[in-house]
Every structure is written in C-alpha cells, then in structure tokens.
Amino acid sequence: MxxxxxxxxxxxxxxxxxxxxxxxxxxxxxxxxxxxxxxxxxxxxxxxxxxxxxxxxxxxxxxxxxxxxxxxxxxxxxxxxxxxxxxxxxxxxxxxxxxxxxxxxxxxxxxxxxxxxxxxxxxxxxxxxxxxxxxxxxxxxxxxxxxxxxxxxxxxxxxxxxxxxxxxxxxxxxxxxxxxxxxxxxxxxxxxxxxxxxxxxxxxxxxxxxxxxxxxxxxxxxxxxxxxxxxxxxxxxxxxxDKLENIIKNRIERAKLYNDLLSNVQEIKTIKMKSYIKHTYHTYIIKAEKREKLQEYLQNKGIETKIHYPISIHNQKPFSHINNQHLINTKKFEKNILTLPIANITFDEIRYVCKCINEFYKGL
Ligand SMILES: Cc1ncc(COP(=O)(O)O)c(C=O)c1O
CATH class of the missing domain: 3.40.640.10 (Type I PLP-dependent aspartate aminotransferase-like (Major domain))
Incomplete structure (x- = not known):
C-alpha cells in the first residue's frame, strides 16, 4: 500500500x-x-x-x-x-x-x-x-x-x-x-x-x-x-x-517527476507556477477528470490519495450564508482536485502511480 x-x-x-x-x-x-x-x-x-x-x-x-x-x-x-x-x-x-x-x-x-x-x-x-x-x-x-x-x-x-x-x-x-x-x-x-x-x-x-x-x-x-x-x-x-531544506528538495524532485509523467495525460491538469515562484509541495494536487472514479481506481491499486478540500468553506454550515454565487472556479475545481502522495513516496512508486493513472484513462 x-x-x-x-x-x-x-x-x-x-x-x-x-x-x-x-x-x-x-x-x-x-x-x-x-x-x-x-x-x-x-x-x-x-x-x-x-x-x-x-x-x-x-x-x-x-x-x-x-x-x-x-x-x-x-x-x-x-x-x-x-x-x-x-x-x-x-x-x-x-x-x-x-x-x-x-x-x-x-x-x-x-x-x-x-x-x-x-x-x-x-x-x-x-x-x-x-x-x-x-x-x-x-x-x-x-x-x-x-x-x-x-x-x-x-x-x-x-x-x-x-x-x-x-x-x-x-x-x-x-x-x-x-x-x-x-x-x-x-x-x-x-x-x-x-x-x-x-x-x-x-x-x-x-x-x-x-x-x-x-x-x-x-x-x-x-x-x-x-x-x-x-x-x-x-x-x-x-x-x-536543519532537515527542512532536504524535505523541500525531496518534495520538489518528486513533484517534478509527477509533472513530467503526467504531462501527456490529457485528462489531468497539473499546477504550473510562474518561474519566479518556488513551490514547496506541502501537498501535490492535480485536477483530474472523473476524479471520484480515479480515486477509487487508485485505492484498488493500493494507492491512498486525499482531497484538499472535499467541502469548500462556503459549503460548510457556519459559512453557508456568505455570498458564493461568484465562486465559479472554486466550485468547478472542488469537484476535480485530487491530492497524490508526495511525503514518503519513492520515485519508483511515483512511476507506478502515474502508470495506474494512465491505465485508468485508457480503460474508460
Ligand atoms: C491553510 C491553513 N490555514 C490555517 C491552518 C491552521 O493551522 P493549525 O492546524 O496549526 O491551527 C492550516 C492547518 O492545516 C492550514 O492548512
């Protein structure tokens, strides 16, 4: 797993x-x-x-x-x-x-x-x-x-x-x-x-x-x-x-491999930062078509993923009275964001995750 x-x-x-x-x-x-x-x-x-x-x-x-x-x-x-x-x-x-x-x-x-x-x-x-x-x-x-x-x-x-x-x-x-x-x-x-x-x-x-x-x-x-x-x-x-820079370096390297391997999966969009921004990947989030089915498929292949966040704040009870009509992208992306493991994963495991993602979309 x-x-x-x-x-x-x-x-x-x-x-x-x-x-x-x-x-x-x-x-x-x-x-x-x-x-x-x-x-x-x-x-x-x-x-x-x-x-x-x-x-x-x-x-x-x-x-x-x-x-x-x-x-x-x-x-x-x-x-x-x-x-x-x-x-x-x-x-x-x-x-x-x-x-x-x-x-x-x-x-x-x-x-x-x-x-x-x-x-x-x-x-x-x-x-x-x-x-x-x-x-x-x-x-x-x-x-x-x-x-x-x-x-x-x-x-x-x-x-x-x-x-x-x-x-x-x-x-x-x-x-x-x-x-x-x-x-x-x-x-x-x-x-x-x-x-x-x-x-x-x-x-x-x-x-x-x-x-x-x-x-x-x-x-x-x-x-x-x-x-x-x-x-x-x-x-x-x-x-x-003292270990922080190493943690960040590891995450950036892993994110780069994910980005490369997912770049030609049409159904996936990765986050693309401007060149003057250093992203440190506390989480690695992709936007994925058919997110629920993909998440289930990966789970069955032994890959645990998360969603950050499955319920946007404007949909939480204490905040549901706040105007949210204009939140077009927030509502759209809430349905297709998926967080892939990045913290303890090896490069080979990343290759396996990306292989499974490819297989999932090919099999649709
Ligand atoms: C974006 C964001 N803001 C605020 C917090 C709150 O931090 P804490 O859990 O340390 O209270 C978190 C924690 O997860 C967070 O991710």
Whole structure:
C-alpha cells in the first residue's frame, strides 16, 4: 500500500535524535521555557528574513492573533478564499468579522483580478492563502491593498520555505501566519504555529496575547490568552529545522517527476507556477477528470490519495450564508482536485502511480 503520508519515525531516529532532546527537558524541568522557544523564533525569523517571529500553540491562533493585532473585529470584512482549510475563515469569524470569498485562479490560489470588486467600506484586509506550498500573486495583491489602504495577512500555514521573487513567504505582507502541525513540511509533534512580521508593535502585542496579556511577569496590560509553544515541541522543531531544506528538495524532485509523467495525460491538469515562484509541495494536487472514479481506481491499486478540500468553506454550515454565487472556479475545481502522495513516496512508486493513472484513462 502506498500511504498518503506516514508520520511515524524509525526507532533509530527516535533513539538517536529525539530521545536526547526530550531527556534534556525532563532532566532540567524546562517544560515551559523561553530558551527553546526563543531559539526557534530566532531561527524562524532569520529563515524568513523578517525582523520578528512569535511562536504560538497553533496556526489558527497565529491567524486569530494576527487579525487582532491589526484591530480587525466585529463587522469588519476580510477578503480570502473558500478553498482553504476551515481555520482560515474560522479565525476571521471567531473575531466576529466576516470572511468574503474571492474566486481562485487555475492554480487554485486567490485570483487577484477578482479582489477589487469585493472591496467595500467595511473591508479591512486581504488574506491570501499560499495553498499547497505555492505562492499567491503578492505584487498584485499588495498593490491593491495599498491603493485601498488595506492590510495584507499571509496564510502561510502550508508554505514554509516557498519563495516569491527570491523572498520567503512570511516576508511578503504586513504579517504572516504559519502552522507547525505534524503534517506540515516543518512539523512539530503537537499543534504549533508562528507569526512573522517586520512590525515591532504587532510582534510585541502578539507576545503579550500569548501570555495572558502580561507585559512582564507581574503586570497585565489586557486580557489575553495562553498560546505558548511548549518546550518539547520547540526543541524538536529546532532539530527538524536543519532537515527542512532536504524535505523541500525531496518534495520538489518528486513533484517534478509527477509533472513530467503526467504531462501527456490529457485528462489531468497539473499546477504550473510562474518561474519566479518556488513551490514547496506541502501537498501535490492535480485536477483530474472523473476524479471520484480515479480515486477509487487508485485505492484498488493500493494507492491512498486525499482531497484538499472535499467541502469548500462556503459549503460548510457556519459559512453557508456568505455570498458564493461568484465562486465559479472554486466550485468547478472542488469537484476535480485530487491530492497524490508526495511525503514518503519513492520515485519508483511515483512511476507506478502515474502508470495506474494512465491505465485508468485508457480503460474508460
Ligand atoms: C491553510 C491553513 N490555514 C490555517 C491552518 C491552521 O493551522 P493549525 O492546524 O496549526 O491551527 C492550516 C492547518 O492545516 C492550514 O492548512
């Protein structure tokens, strides 16, 4: 069986690499400690080339706190997309603001040409999602934001290491939000998240929210939350940071082989990024005719696939009241996207997957 992903590690890796990190924390009792987290934040901001990085306990909190730091709240509107993980819209709605869904382009990313028509006096921000590890058209989005005096918040949950004109995601907007969930390319062992920004005020506000709204150990400035990255997770993330470039390289090589082998399958469309974008393939998504039947066929051939996402956010119950008539591509692609395994797969297995895809369409 070719599994979609296997999050387990070998006992050798556990004994040699992970166990000493955990042991150290248990022996020193630094369960909630600044040092591991600070080391991680420093690595992260240097990697993204931003002035600040603030680690949190989820990518969802990163989104909520980023919106809060920009003063977004009740009745404000934030333009984003419906083909994302629900956390993107949840964060907006959690603050009693309203997500406004823009349609997507052929690359499954926000279509910047569809943004301006959605701007109203209530619009406060644009929240593009760098889905899959691809990167949105940031120059155009930032230009629109500047013209209409809007903030831009990157949902970079899936795009650690992706670049746009050689600049890393996380450095392309006012503030960016990453997830460190075990499924992500830079993966923790529990939930985790981080924001990056060049704005000192935003970073310092988020540092306070994550710790009860405390300014220092004893003085509280406002009512905050508890959203710290724990030490064990931070220590493991520090360790895994050194492996990130290799993980990304492996995924790019695998995506290239898929792209090559699928290029002459007429019924399949692959994602084609502009030359100045580095896509890091958190997921490898294709658009496939007869998606359901293909997925079933591959399953019977021992190949596990997924759909990201089978239900667009505008079809989820809490968001079904939001206008979605204009979401032509979102609705169209929802029916034919399919995510092929990319994380642990070998090149030979990729050849087998593509052979099965070819056979499926030939047999129709
Ligand atoms: C696009 C997107 N945004 C936000 C999130 C939320 O991150 P987390 O699960 O760390 O809260 C995710 C996580 O899967 C995501 O994929």
């Amino acid at each position: 070719i599994k979609y992903i296997d999050l387990g590690i070998s006992s050798k890796e556990y004994e040699e690499e992970i166990s000493p990190l955990i042991k150290d924390i248990f022996l020193t009792g630094q369960f909630i400690s600044d040092s591991y987290v600070k080391e991680f934040e420093d690595k992260f901001k240097n990697y993204c080339n931003t002035k600040y990085a603030v680690a949190l306990n989820s990518g969802t909190d990163a989104l909520i706190f980023a919106l809060m730091s920009l003063g977004i709240g009740q009745d404000d509107e934030v333009i984003t997309v419906s083909n994302s993980f629900i956390a993107t819209a949840n964060a907006i709605s959690y603050l009693k603001a309203k997500p406004i869904f823009a349609d997507i382009n052929d690359n499954l990313l926000i279509d910047y040409k569809k943004i301006e028509e959605l701007i109203t006096p209530k619009t406060k921000a644009i929240l593009p999602v760098h889905l899959m590890g691809a990167v949105c058209d940031m120059d155009e989005i930032n230009k629109i934001a500047k013209k209409h005096k809007l903030f831009v918040i990157e949902d970079a949950a899936q795009s650690i290491g992706s670049t746009y004109k050689k600049m890393k995601t996380g450095s392309l907007s006012d503030i960016a939000c990453f997830s460190l969930h075990p499924l992500k390319n830079l993966s923790g062992i529990t939930d985790g998240g981080i924001v990056t920004t060049n704005n000192k005020q935003l970073a310092s506000y988020i540092k306070k929210i994550r710790n009860h709204g405390l300014k220092n150990r004893d003085f509280q400035e406002f009512i905050g939350r508890v959203s710290r990255l724990n030490s064990i997770n931070a220590a493991i993330l520090n360790h895994r940071f």
